[in-house]
Amino acid sequence: QPVLTQPPSSSASPGESARLTCTLPSDINVGSYNIYWYQQKPGSPPRYLLYYYSDSDKGQGSGVPSRFSGSKDASANTGILLISGLQSEDEADYYCMIWPSNAWVFGGGTKLTVL
Amino acid sequence: QVQLVQSGAEVKKPGASVKVSCKASGYTFTSYGISWVRQAPGQGLEWMGWISAYNGNTNYAQKLQGRVTMTTDTSTSTAYMELRSLRSDDTAVYYCARDLVTGPWGQGTLVTVSS
Numbered sequence: 001q002p003v004l005t006q007p008p009s010s011s012a013s014p015g016e017s018a019r020l021t022c023t024l025p026s027d028i029n030v031g032s033y034n035i036y037w038y039q040q041k042p043g044s045p046p047r048y049l050l051y052y053y054s055d056s057d058k059g060q061g062s063g064v065p066s067r068f069s070g071s072k073d074a075s076a077n078t079g080i081l082l083i084s085g086l087q088s089e090d091e092a093d094y095y096c097m098i099w100p101s102n103a104w105v106f107g108g109g110t111k112l113t114v115l
Numbered sequence: 116q117v118q119l120v121q122s123g124a125e126v127k128k129p130g131a132s133v134k135v136s137c138k139a140s141g142y143t144f145t146s147y148g149i150s151w152v153r154q155a156p157g158q159g160l161e162w163m164g165w166i167s168a169y170n171g172n173t174n175y176a177q178k179l180q181g182r183v184t185m186t187t188d189t190s191t192s193t194a195y196m197e198l199r200s201l202r203s204d205d206t207a208v209y210y211c212a213r214d215l216v217t218g219p220w221g222q223g224t225l226v227t228v229s230s
Contacts, residue, residue, distance in 0.1 A: 036216065038160075045210050045220035046152075046160060061216075095160055097215070103176055104150075104162035104215060 004096055004107035011113040012086050022079040022096030022107045030072050035079030036097040037070060039090075040109075046095060052079065088114050117141035119149075119211050119221035126227045127201050134197040135224045137211035144192035145169045150215050151185060151196045153207040154223075163209075166194060201228045 005023040012018040022037075024030050034053045038046040048061040052070025060066070067084045079096055091114040096107040122136040137149060151163040164175035166185040173185050184197045194211055208223040 040160075045212075045223055048216050048218060051216070097160075102174065106160040106162065109159040 004098065004105060006094075006096060006107040006110045008108070009111045009113065011115055013115045014086050014088060016086050018083045018086055018090070018112055020081040020083070020094050020110050020112065021073075021076075022081070024077050024079070024098070026077065028077075028098075028100055030077045030079055031074055033098045033100065035070060035072065037068075037079075037081045038095045038097065040093045040095065049081070049094075083112075086114050090114055117213070117219055119213060119219055121209075121211060121221040121224045124225040124227070126229065129202055129228055129230055131201050131228075132197060132199040133201060133226050134195055135209050135211075135226065137194040137196070137221050139168075139192045139194070139213065142213070144187075145189055147213050149185070149187065149194040150212045152210045152212065152215070154210070155204065155207040158207075161207075162215075163196065168194065198226075201226075203228050 010018055010020060034051045036051045037049040039049050040046040049064050049068050050060045050070050052058045058070060069082045071080045083090055093109045093111050095109045098105055118140055120138045125133050127133050145168050148165050148167045150165045153161050153163055162176055163179055164185055166173045166187060168187045175183055182199050186195045206228045208225050210223050211221040213219055
């Protein structure tokens, strides 16, 4: 199974933006896949945030604020989760996920600290 | 409301088997599948597989092929995940989910494998 690479940690201050990345292996083109993003807080199951394929094909999870958004950087073969106007409750682990070939694959997760 | 309730924590010895249940309510059980995801302590998410509650078709993660069996009991709207030949690295919280995107997810079941 392919490995989705996420930085282990990231930090930002309240009110700032956080840009979390999910890099696909070179043999999988980010442009061909929906990138799904999840938020997980300690002791809870993951919460679906959104998916992003393109600006015209994307979806927000139920109740997920619009300050969570997705994008891609094709040059870096990377999916991006942007969280604007950071709040203390955004401190959590964030996971990306794709369906490359008959199986779901998760990234290793990024722990976001809101300083 | 739609919910999935999982069975309680288990402690098993290496080489044993464990069977985790996931009881669904609030929707027509056979209209959806059930996915299973696990998370080792302090680690990321790992997709284990999926079963159709309609016809029992399964799709298992390649890594677990031969050790995992997913079943359903439509009379009780319950899905089961059995993992055999347990090893210490199978220690994890096991989640069921009606749909990884739309949810809901179960509350998780901690399985500890220890001699």
